[in-house]
Amino acid sequence: MKKLALLLVQTIVSHPEDVSVSEEISEDGLISLRLKVNPEDMGEVIGKSGKIIKAVRSLVKTSALKNGKHITLDLVDNNLT
Numbered sequence: 001m002k003k004l005a006l007l008l009v010q011t012i013v014s015h016p017e018d019v020s021v022s023e024e025i026s027e028d029g030l031i032s033l034r035l036k037v038n039p040e041d042m043g044e045v046i047g048k049s050g051k052i053i054k055a056v057r058s059l060v061k062t063s064a065l066k067n068g069k070h071i072t073l074d075l076v077d078n079n080l081t
Contacts, residue, residue: 001064001071005033008056013041031064031071039078046075 002023010016018038025031037045046053057073064071 001031001060001067001069002033004063005035005056005060005073008059009035009037009045012052013037013044015041029070031069033060033071033073034076035073036076036078042075042077 002021006019006021009021010019013019015038018036018041020036022034022036023031024034035045044052045056047055053075060073061071
């Protein structure tokens with residue numbers, strides 16, 4: 001799922017080399033992905049009314065569910081971390 005999120009986002013941003021995805025797995029098996037992109041690409045990743053990030057989340061969650069896993073995908077603002 002991490003690779004899928006990375007691939008999807010890298011194809012739509014202007015700075016694909018700045019895209020990173022970190023993964024954390026909780027004790028109950030929930031996979032949490034944290035997506036970081038170049039600040040200039042935040043608008044492209046979010047999309048109008050959040051449509052792009054919602055679509056990426058939907059694809060990643062669907063892939064995870066097919067493998068019997070539960071996943072969350074959060075877009076992290078690099079200016080706040």
